Amino acid sequence: MPTVALLLVLVAAFAHAAWNLFAKTAEGGTTFVWLSALAGVVLYLPALVVALVVAPGRLGAVALGFMVGSGLLHSLYFVLLQRGYRDGDLSLVYPLARGTGPLLSTAAAVAFFAERPSPLALAGSALIVGAVLSLTARPRGSAGAATAFALLTGVSIAAYTLWDKQAVGDQSVSPIIYLWGLQLVNTMVLSAWVLRRPERIVSTWRNSRRQVLGVGLLSPGAYILVLYALERAPVSYVAPAREVSILIATALGTTVLAEEGLGHRLVAAGGIVLGIAALAIG
Numbered sequence: 001m002p003t004v005a006l007l008l009v010l011v012a013a014f015a016h017a018a019w020n021l022f023a024k025t026a027e028g029g030t031t032f033v034w035l036s037a038l039a040g041v042v043l044y045l046p047a048l049v050v051a052l053v054v055a056p057g058r059l060g061a062v063a064l065g066f067m068v069g070s071g072l073l074h075s076l077y078f079v080l081l082q083r084g085y086r087d088g089d090l091s092l093v094y095p096l097a098r099g100t101g102p103l104l105s106t107a108a109a110v111a112f113f114a115e116r117p118s119p120l121a122l123a124g125s126a127l128i129v130g131a132v133l134s135l136t137a138r139p140r141g142s143a144g145a146a147t148a149f150a151l152l153t154g155v156s157i158a159a160y161t162l163w164d165k166q167a168v169g170d171q172s173v174s175p176i177i178y179l180w181g182l183q184l185v186n187t188m189v190l191s192a193w194v195l196r197r198p199e200r201i202v203s204t205w206r207n208s209r210r211q212v213l214g215v216g217l218l219s220p221g222a223y224i225l226v227l228y229a230l231e232r233a234p235v236s237y238v239a240p241a242r243e244v245s246i247l248i249a250t251a252l253g254t255t256v257l258a259e260e261g262l263g264h265r266l267v268a269a270g271g272i273v274l275g276i277a278a279l280a281i282g
Contacts, residue, residue, distance in 0.1 A: 001121070005233035006241060006276075008225045013245035015222035017094075019215045021252045023082060024090045026211035028204030031197070033078040034190040035204055039216025040183045044176070051176040058172050066167035067178060070160055071185020077156040078186070080149050088146025091253030091265065095246050096147060099132030100154020101239065105161040109236040112162070117236045124278025125240040131271030132246050134264075158239075165235040168227045175227035179220050244276050 026032045057063075084093040109115045117125070167173050194201065205212065229238050247269040254262040 001233050001237040001241065005229040005238065008229040008232075009238060009241045010244060010276075012222040012225035012229070013242055014248055015218045015225070016242070017245040017248035017252060019218035019222065020081075020090065020094055020249055021256065022211040022214035022218070024085045024253075024257070026204075026208040026215075028200065028208055029082055029086065030079055030190060031194050031200045031204045032208055032212065033075075033082055034187060034194040035201065035208075035212045036215035036219065037078070037183050037186040037190065039212050040220040041180065041187055043213075043216055044180050044183070044220050047176050048180045051174045055174055056177060057174040059177070063167070063173045063178075064181070066163070066173065067181035068185050070163055070167065070178070071182040072189060073156060073160040073163060074182055075186045075189045077153060077160060079190075080153040080156060084146050084149035084153055086146075088150065089253060089259045090257055091250050091259045091261065093146055093150040093153075094249045094253070095132050096150035097153035097157065098243050098246055098249075099129055100151055101157030101161065103129045104155065104158035105235060105239040108158065108162055109165075109234065109239075115234045115236045117234065120278050120281060121237060124275040125236065126275075127271050127278065128240045128243050128275035131268040131275065132243050134268045134271075161235060161239050164227060165230050168230050175224050175231070178227060179224050183220060241276055244272055247272055 023032070023036075028035070081093070081097060084097065110117070164178070167178055168175055226238065226242060250262075250265040250269060253259040254265065
């Protein structure tokens with residue numbers, strides 16, 4: 001895996017874990033997801049203008065179709081994730097969702113994109129996925145609903161990862177423009193539900209304004225970095241490498257939110273670090 005791509009992924013991991021902490025502590029469900037997407041559209045408008053002037057890439061009908069498809073997949077992803085956080089801990093839902101995603105996307109990349117990661121990279125991927133899944137072990141068991149929604153979130157992660165790899169790779173779309181476009185689609189799709197209850201918008205903004213702005217800034221920023229990494233490395237390397245965010249999110253969940261299982265999760269996090277090293281070398 002190229003060093004630049006790995007660095008992009010690691011920085012994105014910090015931002016990703018941080019915005020999930022914001023999302024876990026927020027109120028509002030789908031309304032919160034809509035407000036965060038709208039905040040992202042507004043906050044990244046200057047970056048969009050710069051990208052359109054400097055390096056717009058190809059912006060034909062196919063590229064726009066990819067943005068629409070990705071916006072729909074990301075809408076599903078955010079709603080499922082927020083639903084999982086309603087019933088489960090950050091240190092349960094996040095690892096399970098993030099572990100399922102790369103497991104499926106790596107398998108699909110090999111099957112459909114003819115990617116052939118090296119044996120060492122595959123071993124690193126397997127180690128990351130195994131460590132991530134082991135983090136879901138809970139001393140007192142896990143909530144069934146939270147686990148189900150986390151697994152469904154993982155499926156949506158695999159779907160948008162593969163979809164977006166095609167967009168930024170084959171279609172040569174600027175990652176910034178692509179991200180802004182899918183955020184706009186995300187906002188428009190959820191508007192059909194959210195705008196029917198304006199009182200919830202006011203309430204969610206009043207109670208979770210800081211979280212809305214945090215997710216609106218960090219979520220698009222993290223994914224823009226991932227899209228740039230996907231331009232430079234195969235998805236079967238990038239998707240598992242992103243999971244170093246598990247280490248960060250676990251630390252946040254067990255310290256900031258006082259969740260259980262710190263010792264076990266630190267051991268599993270060591271497996272993630274080793275897996276990242278294998279990916280970098282492989």
